[in-house]
Amino acid sequence: MGKSFGLIGLGVMGKSLARNLARHGFDLALFNRHVPGQEEDVARDFIRHFPELSQASGFEVLRDFVQDLERPCKIFLMVNAGAATDAVIDELLPLLQTGDVVMDGGNAHYADTQRRMERLQAQGLHFLGTGVSGGEAGALSGPAVMPGGSADAYALVRPFLEAIAARDKDGNPCCAHVGAGGAGHFVKMVHNGVEYAEMQLIAEAYHILRRGMGMSPDEIADVFAAWNAGPEGSYLLGISVDILRKKSLQGWLLDDIHDAASNKGTGGWATAAAAELGVPATLLTEALFSRFTSSFWKERHEMTQKTDENHENMVFGDVASLQAACQLARLVNHHQGFQLLAAASSRYAWDLPLTEIARIWTNGCIIRSALMEQLRKQVGSHGSFLLLHPENAVFVQQHLPALTQTTCAALAAGLASPCLAAALSHLHALRDADSPMNLVQAQRDYFGAHTYRLKTDPTGPAQHTNWER
Numbered sequence: 001m002g003k004s005f006g007l008i009g010l011g012v013m014g015k016s017l018a019r020n021l022a023r024h025g026f027d028l029a030l031f032n033r034h035v036p037g038q039e040e041d042v043a044r045d046f047i048r049h050f051p052e053l054s055q056a057s058g059f060e061v062l063r064d065f066v067q068d069l070e071r072p073c074k075i076f077l078m079v080n081a082g083a084a085t086d087a088v089i090d091e092l093l094p095l096l097q098t099g100d101v102v103m104d105g106g107n108a109h110y111a112d113t114q115r116r117m118e119r120l121q122a123q124g125l126h127f128l129g130t131g132v133s134g135g136e137a138g139a140l141s142g143p144a145v146m147p148g149g150s151a152d153a154y155a156l157v158r159p160f161l162e163a164i165a166a167r168d169k170d171g172n173p174c175c176a177h178v179g180a181g182g183a184g185h186f187v188k189m190v191h192n193g194v195e196y197a198e199m200q201l202i203a204e205a206y207h208i209l210r211r212g213m214g215m216s217p218d219e220i221a222d223v224f225a226a227w228n229a230g231p232e233g234s235y236l237l238g239i240s241v242d243i244l245r246k247k248s249l250q251g252w253l254l255d256d257i258h259d260a261a262s263n264k265g266t267g268g269w270a271t272a273a274a275a276e277l278g279v280p281a282t283l284l285t286e287a288l289f290s291r292f293t294s295s296f297w298k299e300r301h302e303m304t305q306k307t308d309e310n311h312e313n314m315v316f317g318d319v320a321s322l323q324a325a326c327q328l329a330r331l332v333n334h335h336q337g338f339q340l341l342a343a344a345s346s347r348y349a350w351d352l353p354l355t356e357i358a359r360i361w362t363n364g365c366i367i368r369s370a371l372m373e374q375l376r377k378q379v380g381s382h383g384s385f386l387l388l389h390p391e392n393a394v395f396v397q398q399h400l401p402a403l404t405q406t407t408c409a410a411l412a413a414g415l416a417s418p419c420l421a422a423a424l425s426h427l428h429a430l431r432d433a434d435s436p437m438n439l440v441q442a443q444r445d446y447f448g449a450h451t452y453r454l455k456t457d458p459t460g461p462a463q464h465t466n467w468e469r
């Protein structure tokens with residue numbers, strides 16, 4: 001009898017997922033391409049190292065790998081997104097038969113996933129774009145899994161994906177079919193966008209505590225650890241505590257790390273999708289652009305020398321006020337993320353199950369948090385415009401002074417706070433029933449006859465004025 005599940009690509013994530021699958025009793029065929037000049041027989045060597053893989057078989061020849069699988073084949077791709085994924089699919093296609101299922105577990109762009117799905121479907125094959133979150137540790141002990149594609153294909157692989165996924169607090173798998181086409185990878189991309197802003201907000205809080213309030217990394221770790229025990233708790237905050245406490249020979253390891261943040265593209269895709277769908281996802285965008293700004297490190301050093309400014313008299317509130325500011329900014333970030341999901345759901349007719357998505361994001365993934373537990377209930381009762389949920393409207397009202405005070409103090413003290421500021425501006429813009437966008441409309445009409453509508457009749461006929469006469 002053939003092996004029940006195949007996995008291609010034994011990088012860090014592929015290896016962890018393979019061990020996770022094996023620990024759940026699945027018999028596996030594993031494939032890793034042999035790159036001339038590099039280590040040989042990666043798959044067989046890997047199998048030898050882990051007792052849970054004793055039933056698995058390893059291959060370097062794709063045909064042999066596919067022949068070792070039972071039909072319909074179920075094959076998980078864990079290769080680099082982009083050209084590498086297409087190259088594997090090109091090689092795999094002639095070896096597959098009608099009804100076989102290919103899952104792409106990489107961080108693929110949702111439009112690529114859609115294209116690949118159509119290509120495989122034309123040959124009677126199934127393709128599932130499967131978002132996987134949780135990093136190396138999550139892949140091994142239970143990631144959040146976001147499969148998208150046909151429901152029939154999902155039914156064939158569901159037992160495997162559910163078995164390896166993390167569990168929510170009720171014991172249910174953090175894995176759900178999120179929709180057709182590229183929905184799985186879109187959902188993973190939004191996850192990453194929210195992740196970027198969550199990371200940036202923690203970094204901004206760290207900056208304020210260290211440079212604004214003069215705390216040491218150890219003291220900041222204590223503050224974050226205390227926050228992490230309450231409603232502000234999150235996986236990312238927890239790892240930040242560990243990071244802040246890590247020492248090097250000279251002091252804190254953090255102080256040795258070059259302060260230019262990189263990215264692998266998903267934040268850019270999320271930003272582009274927000275622009276494409278008309279969703280003001282300002283926090284993820286600011287978080288991405290902050291990484292870009294950080295990469296101008298030579299210029300930053302020069303600017304620091306040439307524009308030295310005295311910020312002596314800036315007064316910060318207390319740590320509790322910073323915590324309240326971060327909590328509110330995080331709510332805005334998640335609100336924007338769910339808005340992005342909702343917009344894609346209606347544009348692409350995916351019917352994304354937002355409550356299920358919030359549920360599978362409560363564990364296993366990088367953005368798991370106490371807040372996500374709360375949102376899971378709120379999305380169910382109120383839809384994606386989370387800031388209008390009655391509890392959140394009260395929360396905004398209560399926490400706005402802290403966000404305003406913290407952000408203003410940080411900017412006045414010369415500390416860039418792009419995500420805090422974006423959250424504050426977004427809230428103020430949403431709370432302004434009399435915005436200056438009438439002037440923008442008038443300008444558009446002035447130079448381009450783009451027309452405008454009247455306040456007294458917002459859905460009524462378009463108006464045009466000859467402004468120069």
Ligand code: 6PG
Binds near residue numbers: 135195262
């Ligand atoms: C996850 C992560 C992961 C992502 C990294 C790197 O959910 O496990 O989102 O998929 O690749 O976080 O992202 P950047 O290199 O773009 O920061």
